[in-house]
Amino acid sequence: MTFDLRRARQDTPGCERVLHFNNAGSSLMPQPVLDATIAHLQLEAQIGGYEAAASAHDKIEHVYDAVATLIGSARDEIAIVENATRAWDMAFYSIPFKAGDRILTAMAEYASNFIAYLQVAKKTGVTIEVIPNDAHGQLSLDALRKTLDERVKLIAITHVPTNGGLVNPVAEVGKIAREHGILYLVDACQSVGQMPIDVNAIGCDMLSATGRKYLRGPRGTGFLYVRKSVLERLEPPLLDLHAATWITKDSYEIRADARRFENWETNYAGKIGLGVAIDYALQWDINITWRRIKNLAYMLRTQLSPLPGVIVRDRGVTQCGIVTFSVEDKTPEEIKQALSQHNINVSITSRDSTLLDMQARGLDTLVRASVHYYNTEEEIERFCQVVASLL
Numbered sequence: 284m285t286f287d288l289r290r291a292r293q294d295t296p297g298c299e300r301v302l303h304f305n306n307a308g309s310s311l312m313p314q315p316v317l318d319a320t321i322a323h324l325q326l327e328a329q330i331g332g333y334e335a336a337a338s339a340h341d342k343i344e345h346v347y348d349a350v351a352t353l354i355g356s357a358r359d360e361i362a363i364v365e366n367a368t369r370a371w372d373m374a375f376y377s378i379p380f381k382a383g384d385r386i387l388t389a390m391a392e393y394a395s396n397f398i399a400y401l402q403v404a405k406k407t408g409v410t411i412e413v414i415p416n417d418a419h420g421q422l423s424l425d426a427l428r429k430t431l432d433e434r435v436k437l438i439a440i441t442h443v444p445t446n447g448g449l450v451n452p453v454a455e456v457g458k459i460a461r462e463h464g465i466l467y468l469v470d471a472c473q474s475v476g477q478m479p480i481d482v483n484a485i486g487c488d489m490l491s492a493t494g495r496k497y498l499r500g501p502r503g504t505g506f507l508y509v510r511k512s513v514l515e516r517l518e519p520p521l522l523d524l525h526a527a528t529w530i531t532k533d534s535y536e537i538r539a540d541a542r543r544f545e546n547w548e549t550n551y552a553g554k555i556g557l558g559v560a561i562d563y564a565l566q567w568d569i570n571i572t573w574r575r576i577k578n579l580a581y582m583l584r585t586q587l588s589p590l591p592g593v594i595v596r597d598r599g600v601t602q603c604g605i606v607t608f609s610v611e612d613k614t615p616e617e618i619k620q621a622l623s624q625h626n627i628n629v630s631i632t633s634r635d636s637t638l639l640d641m642q643a644r645g646l647d648t649l650v651r652a653s654v655h656y657y658n659t660e661e662e663i664e665r666f667c668q669v670v671a672s673l674l
């Protein structure tokens with residue numbers, strides 16, 4: 284099967300207006316996602332919010348099936364929440380840590396996750412240990428194996444860090460976690476929708492993701508996967524009348540499925556939009572779109588690298604659609620502003636989002652240009668021409 288670029292762009296109204304290399308920020312939504320989200324808002328305005336939710340019951344329930352199909356889980360292992368951070372938090376803060384437990388993570392861990400480790404370490408006395416990188420800049424599997432003991436309570440890593448093309452070897456880590464019976468949490472915020480994700484192939488117990496990035500869903504949507512076999516051991520840090528049922532004056536019962544990590548009120552239009560975004564993603568062959576994303580990013584790195592003063596910063600054996608670079612004598616903010624004058628979107632990744640990795644590499648801020656399958660070879664050429672004109 285070949286990739287139908289014409290269809291991808293026809294389905295994406297934003298393609299006509301902008302050269303969008305900020306897909307790791309928030310992708311351009313395809314028309315069906317836009318239509319479904321707006322239609323539900325209109326229904327709410329016309330017949331009432333509760334009534335609209337009741338009439339869209341099947342579409343709302345379908346979102347769980349869509350996520351389950353996307354990542355190879357069961358529908359009752361899925362919670363739909365407002366973003367990836369909340370998804371990750373609900374899993375992490377549910378783990379019953381005690382003093383002396385060890386949390387293992389990777390160098391390019393995301394700030395929000397690391398802040399949570401620090402908070403829990405302060406409260407409970409767990410230790411946080413960062414597995415060093417291998418020579419390619421990804422988590423070292425040898426170092427991970429060597430440090431394991433019975434005190435390791437959790438391995439928690441980010442699949443694709445926020446600050447570059449690196450893809451951590453999540454399935455290899457999963458194999459090690461399984462062999463030692465250690466809980467394993469994967470932040471797949473930047474990888475879901477970009478590359479094939481199968482929770483059984485990864486071997487994780489929990490996985491968090493967002494809707495707005497490579498899935499091309501609406502902002503303010505995300506989901507959490509929690510494996511059935513660990514679900515009952517995890518008591519959510521926050522409960523409400525959706526996550527639990529009030530039984531008597533002195534008791535409540537937490538629901539049995541992963542919706543124990545949700546709360547009652549939600550953005551139904553966004554949730555429906557997320558379901559449609561996943562259905563839309565599933566219409567494409569993810570192996571083909573993943574290959575295309577990698578090829579486009581490779582092309583971008585290859586064309587940027589020879590430009591005088593430009594340094595491409597991506598690391599890893601497999602490199603994904605996120606391309607980071609710096610430019611001599613220009614700040615990333617200046618580059619971003621100048622590109623924006625040409626109707627080109629990029630974002631900036633800063634030190635405090637992935638502090639350990641950026642510090643270790645002596646970096647402060649970088650330009651982040653992230654491509655999706657609907658971007659074109661011509662856009663890459665135009666992008667590089669504009670960057671060259673700024674030097």
Ligand SMILES: Cc1ncc(COP(=O)(O)O)c(C=O)c1O
Pocket residue numbers: 366367368369393441443444445470472473492493494505
């Ligand atoms: C690795 C990683 N994890 C989590 C998040 C947070 O996602 P959200 O904003 O949907 O909560 C991001 C956002 O950039 C991210 O890059």
